[in-house]
Amino acid sequence: MKRRDFLKRAGIGVAASAAFGPVFAQGSPTVRWRMASSFPKSLDTIYGAAEVLADRVSALTGGRFQIRVYQAGEIVPGLQVMDAVQQGTVEAGHTASYYYVGKAQVLAFDTSVPFGLTARQQNAWMYHGGGIELFRPIFADFNIIQFPGGNTGVQMGGWFRKEVRSLADLKGLKMRIPGPGGQVMSRLGVVPQVIAGGDIYPALERGTIDATEWVGPYDDEKLGFYKVAKYYYYPGWHEPGPMLSFYVNLQEWRKLPKEYQQAFEVAAAEANQWMMAKYDRVNPPALQRLLRAGVLLRKWPNEILQAAQKAAFEWFEEEAAKDATYRKVYTAWKAFREEQYRWFAVAELGYGQFAFPKV
Numbered sequence: 001m002k003r004r005d006f007l008k009r010a011g012i013g014v015a016a017s018a019a020f021g022p023v024f025a026q027g028s029p030t031v032r033w034r035m036a037s038s039f040p041k042s043l044d045t046i047y048g049a050a051e052v053l054a055d056r057v058s059a060l061t062g063g064r065f066q067i068r069v070y071q072a073g074e075i076v077p078g079l080q081v082m083d084a085v086q087q088g089t090v091e092a093g094h095t096a097s098y099y100y101v102g103k104a105q106v107l108a109f110d111t112s113v114p115f116g117l118t119a120r121q122q123n124a125w126m127y128h129g130g131g132i133e134l135f136r137p138i139f140a141d142f143n144i145i146q147f148p149g150g151n152t153g154v155q156m157g158g159w160f161r162k163e164v165r166s167l168a169d170l171k172g173l174k175m176r177i178p179g180p181g182g183q184v185m186s187r188l189g190v191v192p193q194v195i196a197g198g199d200i201y202p203a204l205e206r207g208t209i210d211a212t213e214w215v216g217p218y219d220d221e222k223l224g225f226y227k228v229a230k231y232y233y234y235p236g237w238h239e240p241g242p243m244l245s246f247y248v249n250l251q252e253w254r255k256l257p258k259e260y261q262q263a264f265e266v267a268a269a270e271a272n273q274w275m276m277a278k279y280d281r282v283n284p285p286a287l288q289r290l291l292r293a294g295v296l297l298r299k300w301p302n303e304i305l306q307a308a309q310k311a312a313f314e315w316f317e318e319e320a321a322k323d324a325t326y327r328k329v330y331t332a333w334k335a336f337r338e339e340q341y342r343w344f345a346v347a348e349l350g351y352g353q354f355a356f357p358k359v
Contacts, residue, residue: 031260033067033091033252038078038099040198041071043219045278046244049150049271050094053246056267057260065260067092078196085247086143093247094149098179099194103142105319106326109333110135110146112242113180114312116333119151119241119276121340126243129336134329145253147268149246150275153283155236156220157300158213159204159229164298167307176200176212180312181238187311188304197223204228213238216279217286226295233298237308244275297359 035054039047047069054067070090072078081093082100097110109116109131117125125131126148139146158177164170171189175182182192193209203209205228212229213236214220226232246268253261291297316334320327 028061028064028257028259031065031256033065034075035067035069035092035094035246036075036081036084036090037069037071037093038081038095038196039072040078042222043197043215045275045282046150046152046215046219047071047094048278049244049275050246052271052274053094053149053264053267056270057263060263060266061260065256065263069094072196072198078198079194082142082144082247085249088143088249088251091249091252094244095247096179096242097146097245098242101179104138104325105323106138106329108180109329110243110245111179112239113316114184114238115240115309117241117337117340118344119153119243121337121344122151122241122243123148123272124340125333125336130332134332138325138329139247140250143250144247145250147246147248147265148243148272149268150244150272152215152239152242152279153276155213155239155242156216157233157236157238158211159220159225160211160231160233161204161229162210163231163296164233164301164304166301167303170304173211174209176203176209177238180315181213183315184238184308184312187315188307201225201228216283217290218279218282221286221290226290226293230294230296231298232290232295233300235300237300237305243272246271299359 035050037047037050041047050069054069057065057067075090076084078095079099081095082097082103084090085093098108098112101108112122116122122131132146132148135146158175160173162169167188170185172191173189174191174193175185176193176195177185177190178192178194182190182194186192193203195203195209195212197214200209200212200214201223204212204225212225214223214225216236220226220232248264256264287297316330320330
């Protein structure tokens with residue numbers, strides 16, 4: 001489904017035109033923003049959510065609030081989006097907060113942490129569990145206001161040149177894996193690397209890295225990893241529900257008319273929903289194409305899953321002991337996670353274990 005078709009079918013367009021049209025026609029200002037994405041345009045789903053937002057904002061404001069989206073590298077490199085928004089180089093950005101844990105480890109919880117929340121659970125925490133409210137003052141310290149901006153769902157575990165049968169096979173492997181997943185992998189003996197999406201394939205091809213994770217079958221197929229690494233692992237325990245975020249420079253946000261702020265919030269929520277729905281549509285056939293191309297699908301050995309989970313929570317507790325802000329977010333997140341896990345074990349897992357086919 002094309003983005004504009006989705007926007008029409010979402011049922012907001014006619015009502016928004018009636019509600020906002022006359023207001024914006026009477027002397028409302030013309031606003032033009034630039035939004036820097038951390039992702040290449042070729043990844044139409046993860047990049048496309050920013051275009052969904054831009055299209056919807058324009059529609060809701062009668063074309064008076066225009067946002068132009070720039071792919072990674074057009075204005076700033078993909079891993080410098082937060083700096084660009086913070087400094088006002090661009091008014092807005094679309095990125096993953098865990099790219100910036102070097103600034104504050106707590107930012108990872110705005111995206112995803114190992115053995116954390118699924119996409120639905122992350123949405124529940126952000127919108128109804130206090131997550132957004134916890135993060136607003138944290139991002140304000142960086143001159144940013146943030147909004148949920150999409151989710152990939154549970155990711156895949158990564159591409160490896162050689163089969164991984166045990167913890168011993170991870171020792172010394174150079175793997176592209178950012179954020180908390182990289183922290184946990186380092187405790188298992190992996191040497192983590194942080195590389196922007198567009199640079200991963202050449203690094204894997206040249207042997208600069210031995211393995212990489214990215215997103216899932218649809219995007220991974222586009223980037224061609226299967227051509228240089230045949231072993232494809234699952235599940236992505238390191239990112240069970242990674243949420244992207246829209247960043248807005250706080251000064252620019254405060255300048256907006258209230259109606260434009262509301263239009264932006266509505267558009268961000270729509271883009272957040274759109275991305276997950278799109279990935280759920282395109283990932284299944286992409287996985288089948290990869291398998292037909294000779295990809296070898298492998299489930300992580302229990303030994304590795306158990307060691308990774310133990311290492312993850314040891315690390316969380318260490319960070320919480322050092323940082324009061326981290327501890328505040330982690331404590332709230334952990335309680336929410338435990339509650340969600342109990343419910344999903346009854347409903348979602350109970351159904352899935354019976355109905356889903358065995359891989």
